[in-house]
Amino acid sequence: MAFSDQLLEEGTHIWDAQKNHPFVTELAAGTLDEAAFKHWVKQDYRYLLDYARLFSIAGAxxxxxxxxTHLLGVAHEVLDYEMDLHREFAADYGISQAELESTEKAPTCVAYTSFLVRTAHEGSxxxxxGALYPCMQGYLDVGEHMADLATEEHQYTPFIEMYTSDEFREATAWCRDFVDECGERYPGEHDAMREAFLTSAKLEYRFWEMAYTQEGWGL
Structure with a gap:
């Protein structure tokens, strides 16, 4: 079994929790509160800046x-293509570029991005x-699950299409191969890879919860 498959098998309960989260099921049905989606757009925009940073440091x-070359290329794609799509989502929902850039990270977003940046600087x-894999694979799997649940087109259909596109599938396939390559090349680091993977996967779940509850600092 490929190492990426071993990781996914260990994270099955986390994947199931993501697919059954109300943010996911309600978005698939087109009934998700717009305020929750707008919160996701703003927080994920801030998240992606650090996700791109993770790929850049990995490239180094x-x-x-x-x-x-490929890792730095992915960083560029995140900053260019994926963040452009978030800007389009923002414009559709009346969120200005200034608001996107000035949004304060919610506690969960801080926890996730801090973990990624720390892993990038201090980890192998x-x-x-291991840390970057759950985001791509998770969004592809959740996107496919949403596509299966959706019975008609609605305002959130572009979100589902974004994460089930051929381009996103290709990016996820490369990421999976990268995990397998690292697993083969560095067998002594399997435990560290597994811990990083499971931590990111749990934070992916928490990110859906953060968006759904419109989490803030309460201050």
């Missing part, structure tokens, strides 16, 4: 040119691979 730690390339 890569030991071969091909891996370095293999640990970084």
């Amino acid at each position: 730690k890569a030991r071969d040119e091909a891996t370095m 390339l293999a640990e970084i691979a």
